Amino acid sequence: MAVSIKSKAEIELMREAGRILAITHDELAKQVKPGMSTFDVDRIGEEIIRSYGCIPSFLNYNGYPASICVSINEEVVHGIPDKHRIIQDDDIVSLDAGVIYKGYHSDAARTLVMPAVSDEVKKLVEVTKQSFFEGIKQAVAGNHVIDISRAVQEYVESRGYSVVRDLVGHGVGSKLHEEPEVPNFVGMRRGAKLRPGMTIAVEPMINMGEYDVYWEDDDWTVVTEDGMPSAHYENTILITEGEPEILSRAEGIAL
Ligand code: MF3
Ligand code: CO
Numbered sequence: 333m334a335v336s337i338k339s340k341a342e343i344e345l346m347r348e349a350g351r352i353l354a355i356t357h358d359e360l361a362k363q364v365k366p367g368m369s370t371f372d373v374d375r376i377g378e379e380i381i382r383s384y385g386c387i388p389s390f391l392n393y394n395g396y397p398a399s400i401c402v403s404i405n406e407e408v409v410h411g412i413p414d415k416h417r418i419i420q421d422d423d424i425v426s427l428d429a430g431v432i433y434k435g436y437h438s439d440a441a442r443t444l445v446m447p448a449v450s451d452e453v454k455k456l457v458e459v460t461k462q463s464f465f466e467g468i469k470q471a472v473a474g475n476h477v478i479d480i481s482r483a484v485q486e487y488v489e490s491r492g493y494s495v496v497r498d499l500v501g502h503g504v505g506s507k508l509h510e511e512p513e514v515p516n517f518v519g520m521r522r523g524a525k526l527r528p529g530m531t532i533a534v535e536p537m538i539n540m541g542e543y544d545v546y547w548e549d550d551d552w553t554v555v556t557e558d559g560m561p562s563a564h565y566e567n568t569i570l571i572t573e574g575e576p577e578i579l580s581r582a583e584g585i586a587l
Pocket of ligand 1 (some may be wrong): 391401406430439
């Protein structure tokens with residue numbers, strides 16, 4: 333299967349999905365506080381998504397049992413919301429969410445910093461976010477996926493952190509996961525050539541320590557082997573004739 337090129341109409345739907353997703357993340361960032369359970373976070377997130385007439389992309393996706401992935405500290409991604417998992421004041425909390433608007437997905441993640449997080453860990457979160465922006469500088473027509481991958485990896489490793497190898501970004505559209513794969517590290521393949529109308533989710537997952545991860549017994553939660561913290565940042569973007577357009581954003585809301 334080739335990488336799909338979205339029509340103007342499809343892109344318009346993805347803009348709206350992305351706008352609602354950005355609002356959802358912004359609202360979650362305001363509401364998520366120490367003392368809440370990760371289950372509460374999921375309830376709030378799902379309610380916001382549904383209030384816009386959207387469907388949470390992740391709910392029941394390959395059997396995933398919730399709408400928002402909530403991954404704390406050494407959890408990299410895909411943490412399952414849990415009534416007994418209480419957010420602490422020195423936690424970093426990665427929230428990954430997707431929405432479906434009229435059949436089109438948007439996918440984005442943010443890592444929230446609770447009030448007592450150390451400066452050292454805050455730095456990890458900032459570098460992870462910035463690595464996304466370094467990556468998308470290369471997300472221009474004519475480049476290949478590997479140009480994004482290289483930019484993310486070089487930036488992250490120059491700061492002394494490591495890039496998770498076992499999970500990658502992806503195309504997104506009428507399905508949550510489409511071609512091409514978008515690794516955050518340089519591998520053997522240069523990947524797809526970027527063309528206007530491609531929509532991809534760029535999502536660096538960055539570890540403070542080594543890049544190795546494992547899957548917990550729930551078969552979802554991905555955790556760092558060395559127990560050190562990990563951060564995640566993701567947006568859905570559109571390849572254009574010029575600079576990429578971030579689709580998972582809303583006017584008046586900071587990325
Ligand atoms: N947001 C994840 C990604 O970026 C997908 C989550 S899979 C789910 O690819 F099953 F947890 F929903
Ligand atoms: Co994604």
